[in-house]
Amino acid sequence: MSPVRVLEACFVGLFLAFVLLKARAQLRRGRRPLILRDWREVLAVGAFFGWFGVVLIHALGAWPALGRPLLAEGAWLDGPWLDGLGLGCQAAALLLFGLALRGMGSSWHIGIEDRGGDELVTDGLYAWSRHPIYVAMDLFALGALLVDPAPFFAVTSACIWIGVDLRMREEERFLLSHHGEAYRAYSARTARYFGRRRSP
Secondary structure, X not given: OOHHHHHHHHHXXXXXXXXXXXXXXXXXXXXXXXXXXXXXXXXXXXXXXXXXXXXXXXXXXXXXXXXXXXXXXXOOOOOHHHHHHHHHHHHHHHHHHHHHHHHHHHHOOEOOOOOOOOOOOOOHHHHOOOOHHXXXXXXXXXXXXXXXXXXXXXXXXXXXXHHHHHHHHHHHHHHHHHHOHHHHHHHHHEOOOOOEOOOO
């Protein structure tokens, strides 16, 4: 197995380990780490973790057909630099994900808790992005595509980007209804993906 595959497999494993460790910490606090309201959320969460599983299995050398390249062998865009860029995206995503999970504290869970009760987190990474965990997921999917510029990863990464954006908007509607003006003010100064906005 090539060093690129070993690194990618390690990154995927760490990504999933972060989620499991955070879920375990939430359970110890008496909090639910997974809240699925309907079949659509079950399907979305299952598909997302299934995608990570496929990336891990492929990185370990199984299902080589998934990696059939979009780029012709020897194309100017193809080369070790593309692998390096993809792994760099995945490493950055892993760091961002870990810091965002830590910054979320006990408010973190997968899914939307209709009854509310979660504190609105607006400091640390959340002062620069309203959704750093989702940005990390997008960045990881980009890294997977760069490491393996194949039709499977092009299509599935695009699905993740679209699905994550829709999820961001759904959560924002809930947070606005729950936190009201506090969330409206937060949205006015902090971008959905990344950046600070100047006060008028």
